[in-house]
Amino acid sequence: MPQPVVTVPEDLPTVVAEVSAPPFDPAADLLTELDRQVEVVQTLGVGQVLGLTPDDVRRRVEPLRAAVGRLLADGGPPVDADAVAREDHVPLVLVLDGGTAGVVETVPAMRRGVRRGVTVLPHDELAGYTPLPDVEPPAGPYLLLDVDTGGDLRGVTPEDALVRVRRRGRTPLTVAEGVALVVARPDVLRPNRCFSLPGARAGDQRVPAVWISERRPKLGWCWDRNPHTWLGTAHAATRLGA
Secondary structure, three states: OOOOOOOOOOOOHHHHOOOOOOOOOOOOOHHHHHHHHHHHHHHOOHHHHOOOOHHHHHHHHHHHHHHHHHHHHOOOOOOOHHHHHHOOEEEEEEEOOOOOOOHHHHHHHOEEOOEEOEEOOOHHHHOOOEEOOOOOOOOOOEEEEEEEOOHHHOOOOHHHHHHHHHHOOOEEOOHHHHHHHHHHOHHHOEOOEEEEOOOEEOOOOEEEEEEEEOOEEEEEEEEOOOOOOOEEEOEEOEEEOO
8 A cells, every 4th residue: 555645744844835946057056056056955955944043054065165165176076977978977976964764854845847746654663774884975965976867777676786886986965965875966857767775774674755646746665576667766076074
């Protein structure tokens, strides 16, 4: 039977936020894109539901801007050319909090047009989805670099996809990172181009995933040995802390 959608307060900042966050500009450099994502998380109420004021967010992100500046000075971060060619590439994603405590409240900021995101995973279940031993999200805000939404892994079971991701020297995304990705880049969640998030597991065969249901983003889970033609596996080159 379908799992019920988790009910959230109607006055959450991520629920009442206007859908007016600035869109992604593919011509923008990484620092400009980071600034845009800061505006996105402020506009859509993500900072507020995580207990961060606008000044808090800007102060905590400033060391990341400096880190990106150093990367650019050294020639830029790694880029998966195959992903770029597939339009699965996202150069940078700002993650304000890599834990699960604020995920339910952040989910409504995943937007598809005017439709807010929903989840079937309540707080207590989400708390069980801890990072895999080889996945270590930094404390505090951090960046995902060279993200790939995994379109080439559609039709591959999450279990097998994780093996392929690791063989490429890549790192799988966690639940919080997948939500942050869709908040920052709602355009990458497309019909038949959704993705699982195997970087965090609950000790069983469930794999968290984000897909489109009733024309809105939905955070749920699938079985690790079930392939889906519409579900890839999201991964990144690295995580960059302050």
